[in-house]
Amino acid sequence: MCNDTDSRALSMKTVHLTRMMHIMHEERMREFDPSAAPGRVIAFLRLTGEVTVGEMCMILGTKPRSLEKSLSKLVEEGLVSRQEGEKKWLDKVKLTEKGLEPGKIPKGPMSKVFDTLSEEERGQFAAILDKLNAGFEKELGLPKDPEERRKAVRERSATFQHGPVHCRGAPGPRPGH
Numbered sequence: 001m002c003n004d005t006d007s008r009a010l011s012m013k014t015v016h017l018t019r020m021m022h023i024m025h026e027e028r029m030r031e032f033d034p035s036a037a038p039g040r041v042i043a044f045l046r047l048t049g050e051v052t053v054g055e056m057c058m059i060l061g062t063k064p065r066s067l068e069k070s071l072s073k074l075v076e077e078g079l080v081s082r083q084e085g086e087k088k089w090l091d092k093v094k095l096t097e098k099g100l101e102p103g104k105i106p107k108g109p110m111s112k113v114f115d116t117l118s119e120e121e122r123g124q125f126a127a128i129l130d131k132l133n134a135g136f137e138k139e140l141g142l143p144k145d146p147e148e149r150r151k152a153v154r155e156r157s158a159t160f161q162h163g164p165v166h167c168r169g170a171p172g173p174r175p176g177h
Contacts, residue, residue: 024113038070042079045095054089058154064089074099 003009044060045051057067071093074080079099083092117125140156142149 038074038079041067041070041074042095042099045080045093045099050092050094052085052089053091053093055150056093057089058150 081096085091142152
């Protein structure tokens with residue numbers, strides 16, 4: 001018997017959520033031009049807090065050179081601080097008090113969607129996501145050390161073939177047919 005909370009149903013709900021977030025991200029990114037990149041960096045840092053340049057580059061999908069230009073501009077304006085690491089991509093970046101001030105960037109559609117959750121629900125959702133991520137990391141046999149784990153995730157992600165995935169019952173030819 002299949003109900004709304006069995007593993008298959010939860011997996012399908014997660015896939016659907018991922019697709020919706022991807023679509024919203026893609027549509028939102030079409031609105032940005034290169035000069036808007038600093039706004040993306042500020043929005044990202046508001047979500048993550050302190051992060052390395054390498055992590056930001058990987059997650060935002062930006063080229064290192066473009067990110068460096070944006071970071072330089074934001075540091076110069078006093079919106080971001082940068083703590084030097086062993087290598088440039090290990091530099092830690094975070095918002096300054098000035099960068100944390102409201103009104104620096106408009107609220108995007110993703111924020112509006114998450115605003116449908118109460119603070120308590122956001123906390124619960126964050127805890128559930130942390131638990132699921134830990135479960136996936138364990139199942140995938142990823143290293144416990146954060147740097148080693150990031151390296152393993154980058155290596156594995158780079159091997160994926162991006163493109164349409166055929167779903168059972170979806171129109172179009174199936175692979176091998």
